[in-house]
Amino acid sequence: MLLAIAWRNLWRNKLRSSVIFISIAVGIIGAITSVGFMSGMVDQREDAAIANEVSNIQIHNPKFLLNDEAQYMVPGAAQKVSEIEQIPQVKGVSLRLKVTGMAASANAGAGITIRGVNVASELKVSDINQNVIEGTYLTQNARFPAVVGQKLAHKLDLGLGDKIIITLSDSSGTITSGAFQIEGIFKTANDQFDESNVFVKKSDLAKLIGYPNNVGNEIAIRLNSNMDTPMVVNKLDKMMVGDIHSDKIIIQSWDQIQPLLKSMVEMMDYFSYLFLIIIMAALAFAIINTMLMAVMERTREIGMLMALGMNKRKIFNLILLETIFLSIIGAFIGLGVSVLVVHHYAIYGFDLTNAASGLNSFGYSARIFFRVSNEFYFISLILVVIIAIISSISPALKALKLQPATAIRENI
Amino acid sequence: MSIIQAKNIYKVYNETHVPVHALNGVDLEIEKGEFTAIVGPSGSGKTTLLNIIGGLDLPTEGDIFIEGTNLKTLSSRQLIDFRLHNIGFVFQAYNLIPVLTALENTEFILELQGVSKKEREKRAMEILKTVDIADKRDHKPGQLSGGQQQRVAVARALVSQPKYIIADEPTANLDSKSTEELLTLMKKMNEKFQTTFVFATHDQRVMDKARRIITIEDGKAVKDETFER
Numbered sequence: 190m191l192l193a194i195a196w197r198n199l200w201r202n203k204l205r206s207s208v209i210f211i212s213i214a215v216g217i218i219g220a221i222t223s224v225g226f227m228s229g230m231v232d233q234r235e236d237a238a239i240a241n242e243v244s245n246i247q248i249h250n251p252k253f254l255l256n257d258e259a260q261y262m263v264p265g266a267a268q269k270v271s272e273i274e275q276i277p278q279v280k281g282v283s284l285r286l287k288v289t290g291m292a293a294s295a296n297a298g299a300g301i302t303i304r305g306v307n308v309a310s311e312l313k314v315s316d317i318n319q320n321v322i323e324g325t326y327l328t329q330n331a332r333f334p335a336v337v338g339q340k341l342a343h344k345l346d347l348g349l350g351d352k353i354i355i356t357l358s359d360s361s362g363t364i365t366s367g368a369f370q371i372e373g374i375f376k377t378a379n380d381q382f383d384e385s386n387v388f389v390k391k392s393d394l395a396k397l398i399g400y401p402n403n404v405g406n407e408i409a410i411r412l413n414s415n416m417d418t419p420m421v422v423n424k425l426d427k428m429m430v431g432d433i434h435s436d437k438i439i440i441q442s443w444d445q446i447q448p449l450l451k452s453m454v455e456m457m458d459y460f461s462y463l464f465l466i467i468i469m470a471a472l473a474f475a476i477i478n479t480m481l482m483a484v485m486e487r488t489r490e491i492g493m494l495m496a497l498g499m500n501k502r503k504i505f506n507l508i509l510l511e512t513i514f515l516s517i518i519g520a521f522i523g524l525g526v527s528v529l530v531v532h533h534y535a536i537y538g539f540d541l542t543n544a545a546s547g548l549n550s551f552g553y554s555a556r557i558f559f560r561v562s563n564e565f566y567f568i569s570l571i572l573v574v575i576i577a578i579i580s581s582i583s584p585a586l587k588a589l590k591l592q593p594a595t596a597i598r599e600n601i
Numbered sequence: 602m603s604i605i606q607a608k609n610i611y612k613v614y615n616e617t618h619v620p621v622h623a624l625n626g627v628d629l630e631i632e633k634g635e636f637t638a639i640v641g642p643s644g645s646g647k648t649t650l651l652n653i654i655g656g657l658d659l660p661t662e663g664d665i666f667i668e669g670t671n672l673k674t675l676s677s678r679q680l681i682d683f684r685l686h687n688i689g690f691v692f693q694a695y696n697l698i699p700v701l702t703a704l705e706n707t708e709f710i711l712e713l714q715g716v717s718k719k720e721r722e723k724r725a726m727e728i729l730k731t732v733d734i735a736d737k738r739d740h741k742p743g744q745l746s747g748g749q750q751q752r753v754a755v756a757r758a759l760v761s762q763p764k765y766i767i768a769d770e771p772t773a774n775l776d777s778k779s780t781e782e783l784l785t786l787m788k789k790m791n792e793k794f795q796t797t798f799v800f801a802t803h804d805q806r807v808m809d810k811a812r813r814i815i816t817i818e819d820g821k822a823v824k825d826e827t828f829e830r
């Protein structure tokens with residue numbers, strides 16, 4: 190009967206209760222949709238970085254990572270590539286020759302990373318070809334073709350068909366340079382990447398700096414699903430355990446290569462909960478206020494209940510239950526609407542075209558697909574219940590302080 | 602042994618600020634089955650005395666025994682439990698829980714006592730029939746007249762078969778017809794179940810039905826009369 194009383198008490202002041210339902214609902218919708226939006230942004234950044242920049246897993250010679258010199262090749266690279274290609278979760282493997290150098294046009298210069306790639310295998314690993322906005326991506330028949338980022342092209346004032354002079358050190362450590370012809374210009378969501386990356390054919394680059402065509406200092410592995418990354422890393426660790434122990438190679442997943450990206454994803458999680466807690470804490474005051482009013486209005490009634498022999502624990506439970514009902518109704522409304530909104534934008538995306546030019550420099554693109562985990566919905570609900578319990582304490586104590594004899598005399 | 606035994610009761614409100622001496626040495630004994638009215642001018646201490654008898658308040662001085670139990674010796678938790686199991690209450694107004702129906706209000710005490718659902722429904726319905734309000738079982742207090750509400754309150758006070766029922770001006774908000782009906786009902790219940798009633802009143806019609814009238818003035822019992830009726 191306590192449940193019935195608490196539930197029905199809720200509807201005695203419909204307006205006041207509705208204000209709380211709506212406040213809680215709006216708070217939850219605000220929190221969840223913002224979190225959905227922000228997670229969507231982070232996801233997108235992560236997906237784009239994997240697709241265009243880092244792939245899921247990379248293998249290097251540890252010395253290459255330390256010194257960034259092209260000469261530190263992955264030992265037995267060709268053999269490893271064909272082994273890795275056998276792993277079912279792997280979509281593609283690309284053996285690259287990666288060199289840092291300078292790019293120059295007639296007017297300007299810039300520090301760049303130049304990757305010599307085998308076109309057929311690179312297409313399975315990187316989505317850069319899909320981001321080519323002008324020209325084509327390293328066709329087999331062109332002579333010394335290069336694909337450059339749009340930002341770099343702008344910086345060097347170069348266009349399709351123009352020559353780009355690349356200066357780097359060759360296998361013997363001598364500075365050398367070569368001319369490539371710009372055959373394609375790409376644009377990803379990450380301006381920084383576009384500003385400093387050039388792709389050429391591996392055979393061309395190897396010839397320029399004096400290496401055979403079958404070596405490489407970077408093996409990039411792309412998986413069908415990023416969820417398999419830890420599992421495949423594990424597999425590779427076992428497969429190449431000897432090379433790893435003798436420090437000949439190092440296997441890294443995307444989040445080790447770009448730890449900032451990883452910590453962004455993690456921070457997003459912390460931030461989501463912090464955000465939710467702050468909103469809930471604000472709502473707690475509204476809930477406390479409403480329940481205090483309800484208790485004060487019912488002084489006589491509570492006095493009467495005490496007189497009849499309702500003990501303090503039951504009075505406390507009555508107020509606790511009423512507070513929980515009050516909060517949980519708002520929470521369900523809020524969660525229901527949030528699920529619909531998040532679901533909608535998860536499918537159709539949220540168009541940010543107007544803000545996109547600014548976002549691009551941070552590596553985001555213009556359409557954000559919302560994401561909220563089931564866990565987050567669930568924790569929101571739990572948090573509402575916890576907030577309700579905390580909020581009920583002060584009104585309940587107020588009720589418990591009442592003395593039946595005096596409460597009944599009250600003229601309310 | 603008397604059901605209620607009040608010995609030299611003093612009650613001072615606001616002891617620290619402006620003390621109000623509401624009761625000044627009241628001695629009182631009430632036997633099982635009595636139908637007793639406490640009367641006196643406004644402010645004489647009727648409500649104060651009833652609250653003390655009903656275990657809602659403790660005397661500043663003196664002792665109150667209910668069938669030998671000194672209420673002063675009970676902890677506040679025990680006192681609540683004592684009221685639940687031994688005393689019925691009918692107040693002047695706002696007796697009922699507004700969100701519960703007449704039947705639910707009547708059952709409520711039994712639920713607090715931990716009586717099973719089936720049993721309490723049976724007993725509540727029986728008593729609602731006895732006080733002649735069973736047809737309004739599913740009405741909430743707001744849908745009942747003042748007289749009907751007081752009937753439900755009496756039913757609720759009776760349903761747990763308490764040792765005695767305290768009623769503070771139960772008819773103060775009623776018209777004369779409802780007053781008459783309620784009194785007839787209370788007296789009938791008093792006779793039928795041997796339930797002890799102690800009520801405070803200003804109302805001459807109520808006094809006319811009482812078998813014992815205790816008059817209080819300035820916190821002292823000044824007259825104690827019994828009548829055959």
Ligand SMILES: Nc1ncnc2c1ncn2[C@@H]1O[C@H](COP(=O)(O)OP(=O)(O)OP(=O)(O)O)[C@@H](O)[C@H]1O
Pocket residue numbers: 595614615621622623641642643644645646647648649650
């Ligand atoms: N909580 C309280 N604090 C201070 N004084 C009180 C309190 N309750 C009652 N009094 C005072 O005690 C005295 C007795 O009050 P009580 O309510 O018992 O009188 P009563 O006989 O019931 O009056 P009425 O017929 O008007 O109901 C009054 O002077 C009253 O003002």
Ligand SMILES: [Mg+2]
Pocket residue numbers: 647648649769801
């Ligand atoms: Mg009074």
